[in-house]
Amino acid sequence: MVKKDKNDNDDKKQKKVVAALLEILSRSKSNVDICADFRAPSVSIEVEPYNKALLVLRSRGLRLRQITEITKDNLSFSKELMMLAEVRHLDGVKGNFMTSEKEYLAPVLLSQKENVTSQIVYSNVKEVVEQQKYLFETLWTKAIPAVQIIQEIEEGIKPGVIDIIRNPIEIQNIFIDLIKSSTKEIMIMIPTTNTVHRQADIGILQLLKKVATDNHINIRILAPLNDYSVEEKIQNVLTCSSQSPLIQVRNIETSSATKSTIMITDRKQSLVTEINDDSKDTFIDALGFATYSNSRSTVLSYVSIFESFWL
Missing domain, CATH: 3.30.870.10 (Endonuclease Chain A)
Structure with missing residues (x-):
């Protein structure tokens, strides 16, 4: 009996989540909104298929917005992400979800490049999608533009309240x-x-x-x-x-x-x-x-x- 390597299982999980994300991105016609925790900037840049999909979105002229938590540790990734999307910072943001015009998807966790869970919540029910869109807009209103928080981090300024x-x-x-x-x-x-x-x-x-x-x-x-x-x-x-x-x-x-x-x-x-x-x-x-x-x-x-x- 051949024992499966843990890395192989993790890789399959990652591919499953990324594939689901890519499907929604490919079907989007005008806009995609993403809310994810502090690990999202590195995932967006380091997971190659996902990064390429974001590049394609930009080339198609779609509006991409992302809420995440920008920290000293993910500063360089956050700057790269700003080249692909409108980015805002929200302290301690938890959970991960994505909405397009007609779809909603929530990976339970996008933790790191080498370990992405296979658990996914998906819906194309109009009421569910609209509810999640409303949640995103509420968070987007409260979030701080990435340019501002990056400047505060680089200049050692205590983040505003x-x-x-x-x-x-x-x-x-x-x-x-x-x-x-x-x-x-x-x-x-x-x-x-x-x-x-x-x-x-x-x-x-x-x-x-x-x-x-x-x-x-x-x-x-x-x-x-x-x-x-x-x-x-x-x-x-x-x-x-x-x-x-x-x-x-x-x-x-x-x-x-x-x-x-x-x-x-x-x-x-x-x-x-x-x-x-x-x-x-x-x-x-x-x-x-x-x-x-x-x-x-x-x-x-x-x-x-x-x-x-x-x-």
Whole structure:
């Protein structure tokens, strides 16, 4: 009896998975989306049949998107993968799946070039495919462009954070803490007159005046000033502004402003608070959710929005 070599079995498993992947790739007409863990970049480059299939996709003009986890260890492979696909990074992403226009496939594991499991989940049922497409789009929205994360790794920058906060009390506390911890500059865009009133009621305007005076923080505020009650509420800030150039306030048309309060501190952190119900009297009751970030690209995008209204 001839004993089968483990490497032969692993090779057969690998070929089975790759063959299934290649079949879907060959049938794709417009786009392929792939989500896979940190080992995917090396698999995409080192598994020759799979790599060739990706090259063929690119030559056919299909859109290929891939979500993976980019690390120091797979950096070179990730850069090569970017030549074949649109790549985004997601911390700790688990599982592996692929969708095309009409098909879904999920190898249980794409671990390494020499060891690929033969277990595969496949479906061409419309509802299943659409569900997985929705999952991919959700993850794609949350993922960070590969160029950004690669730059952060190469420059030794701590990866940026983007957090969704749904607890209104926590949002209020973060809002206040960001103002208190600012060291150089604060930019705030206040979208509605009611928002100005609610912020004044919890002491935000007084706090801005205090940090400008005590800590010499440069503050710029965009708010709808065409309402007399708003002008009255914001008068303390304007009074401080007349004594010091540290606080500047300009008008923004309510109709043109985003329906979110945008705050950027020191051009390093941003907090965007969504208004759920502008008719509510209190800051907490009016809130929906908030997005906090210290990601450089995210923060600078909000700086650009603010500056466009400031002009």
